[in-house]
Amino acid sequence: MSVAEQARRRRTFGIISHPDAGKTTLTEKLLLYSGAIHLAGSVKSRKSSRHAVSDWMKLEQERGISITSSVLQFEYENAALNLLDTPGHADFSEDTYRVLAAVDSAVMLVDHSKGVESRTRKLFEVCRMRNLPMITFMNKLDRPGLDPLDLLEDISSTLNLRVAPINWPIGMGKEFQGVVDLRTRQVLLFSGGDKGASVLTTETMHLDDAEERLGSKVYNEVLEELELLEGAGDPFTEEEFFAGELSPIFWGSALTNFGVEPLLKFVAAESASPGSRMTSDGEEIRPDDDEFTGFIFKIQANMNPRHRDRVAFMRVVSGQFTRGIDVTIGRSGEQLRLSNPHTFMAQERSIVEEAFPGDIVGLYDPGKLRIGDTLAVSRRLAYDGIPRFAPEHFARVILKDPMKRKQLDAGLTQLAHEGVIQLFYRPDVGRQAPYLGAVGVLQFEVLKERLLNEYRVKCILERLSYQYARWISGSEEALKWLEDRRDYPVLRDRNDQPVLLSDSLWPMNFALQNAPGLELHEVEPL
Ligand code: G4P
Numbered sequence: 001m002s003v004a005e006q007a008r009r010r011r012t013f014g015i016i017s018h019p020d021a022g023k024t025t026l027t028e029k030l031l032l033y034s035g036a037i038h039l040a041g042s043v044k045s046r047k048s049s050r051h052a053v054s055d056w057m058k059l060e061q062e063r064g065i066s067i068t069s070s071v072l073q074f075e076y077e078n079a080a081l082n083l084l085d086t087p088g089h090a091d092f093s094e095d096t097y098r099v100l101a102a103v104d105s106a107v108m109l110v111d112h113s114k115g116v117e118s119r120t121r122k123l124f125e126v127c128r129m130r131n132l133p134m135i136t137f138m139n140k141l142d143r144p145g146l147d148p149l150d151l152l153e154d155i156s157s158t159l160n161l162r163v164a165p166i167n168w169p170i171g172m173g174k175e176f177q178g179v180v181d182l183r184t185r186q187v188l189l190f191s192g193g194d195k196g197a198s199v200l201t202t203e204t205m206h207l208d209d210a211e212e213r214l215g216s217k218v219y220n221e222v223l224e225e226l227e228l229l230e231g232a233g234d235p236f237t238e239e240e241f242f243a244g245e246l247s248p249i250f251w252g253s254a255l256t257n258f259g260v261e262p263l264l265k266f267v268a269a270e271s272a273s274p275g276s277r278m279t280s281d282g283e284e285i286r287p288d289d290d291e292f293t294g295f296i297f298k299i300q301a302n303m304n305p306r307h308r309d310r311v312a313f314m315r316v317v318s319g320q321f322t323r324g325i326d327v328t329i330g331r332s333g334e335q336l337r338l339s340n341p342h343t344f345m346a347q348e349r350s351i352v353e354e355a356f357p358g359d360i361v362g363l364y365d366p367g368k369l370r371i372g373d374t375l376a377v378s379r380r381l382a383y384d385g386i387p388r389f390a391p392e393h394f395a396r397v398i399l400k401d402p403m404k405r406k407q408l409d410a411g412l413t414q415l416a417h418e419g420v421i422q423l424f425y426r427p428d429v430g431r432q433a434p435y436l437g438a439v440g441v442l443q444f445e446v447l448k449e450r451l452l453n454e455y456r457v458k459c460i461l462e463r464l465s466y467q468y469a470r471w472i473s474g475s476e477e478a479l480k481w482l483e484d485r486r487d488y489p490v491l492r493d494r495n496d497q498p499v500l501l502s503d504s505l506w507p508m509n510f511a512l513q514n515a516p517g518l519e520l521h522e523v524e525p526l
């Protein structure tokens with residue numbers, strides 16, 4: 001198969017959702033339907049595994065299968081799917097956002113009794129920055145929830161997104177029996193599945209022939225809803241879906257497997273395959289270009305606690321990756337031989353001999369790689385960087401042993417390069433005693449652990465009360481306005497860009513109204 005054909009059959013995606021919407025459950029069911037695992041378990045021991053450091057580790061502990069990885073690769077029909085983990089619980093961190101730079105589409109999972117929740121909304125905004133195609137899965141239909149039409153309205157108004165239902169639920173809660181495919185008008189009725197442990201039996205028939213099977217009452221309700229729907233949804237077009245303007249909507253229950261298969265079929269057959277990427281010089285690199293290129297979007301240390309290893313996750317953008325390939329790191333110009341690359345099948349980590357656009361390869365990093373690095377064979381390239389997102393938690397380091405200042409500085413610098421935390425500097429004291437910023441609090445825990453284990457520095461983190469950070473741009477005058485007022489803490493980031501911190505949004509809004517030409521950004525301007 002040519003590189004172009006390999007790229008075309010790849011689907012690289014993430015699932016975004018609010019905690020508890022059912023992401024872990026849906027992940028497991030996608031694996032079940034793809035045949036990557038054969039029996040899903042009733043997930044019971046979850047409470048005892050609260051402290052697992054990733055959703056998937058939790059799944060691993062519960063199910064006894066080995067999927068400790070940040071990406072699951074599996075085949076379905078003719079597609080090769082790469083599902084990237086976007087942690088949503090306590091382990092929510094900047095990584096979650098960065099992963100979205102490496103996918104070509106996302107599945108937005110919504111609990112249909114709750115509608116769009118805060119975390120979903122935030123993740124959605126990150127997807128929107130890249131105009132990512134978004135598929136919506138309304139979950140937990142086996143329980144009572146909002147009226148489906150109201151839910152559609154919630155999605156489209158809260159997210160300012162057009163919606164195109166691909167199927168429609170028949171019943172809800174205990175009466176949830178199946179879905180109607182709105183494009184073919186085929187009714188899919190689900191049964192069996194042993195409470196979600198195994199694949200369901202599906203019965204199909206045309207809607208026109210379904211009255212007897214559904215009973216007149218349910219049948220007429222469905223017809224009525226479909227009529228109302230004509231006025232509510234938008235017709236599906238691939239063009240608008242790929243542009244991130246219109247979201248196809250699916251309904252189901254990850255717990256009981258209802259509706260999982262239509263979702264998976266759509267992802268495999270109709271979702272976005274890897275597209276072109278722009279370099280910072282404005283060159284467009286297509287997936288089927290001859291030269292292999294890729295970029296690093298995540299670095300994870302200590303994947304294997306017995307070896308202190310560090311794995312850099314690379315997304316292949318163009319060409320064919322082969323084991324042992326020599327690459328140039330765009331940022332530093334250094335050469336690196338990628339001799340020990342790993343890929344992640346559903347069951348295990350294994351050496352990868354080749355990979356294609358859309359694939360994720362784990363590279364053992366000798367400490368040369370940073371998040372956002374571009375790798376190419378023969379030249380120094382830079383894909384548009386991976387943005388930094390405004391931290392929401394802040395702290396200051398208190399060093400237990402003042403003799404360890406040097407180690408602390410080295411550790412903080414390296415760990416900030418790896419994207420573990422962000423550093424902000426007070427202009428009056430230079431690069432001494434930086435403030436630490438994190439999107440998720442777990443990042444602080446990881447930092448403390450790693451400082452101790454890798455740099456032998458014991459420290460205490462003193463939490464600061466700031467909750468917001470905004471990058472400042474606009475006129476010189478605006479910056480001066482802020483700096484002249486002593487109640488606005490203006491710091492500098494790693495690139496010396498000014499950043500405003502605050503406990504609340506109010507002073508930021510006040511500044512926006514009063515500082516002439518001030519612009520504040522939630523995402524680092526690139
Ligand atoms: P998350 O990764 O998004 O946080 O969600 P997760 O899959 O862990 O699911 C959160 C809870 O929602 C779990 O219940 C899970 O069983 C339940 N759930 C997921 N999908 C569905 C669904 O389609 N229908 C229903 N009714 N429930 C669903 P829990 O009580 O927190 O865990 P457990 O005690 O059942 O293990």
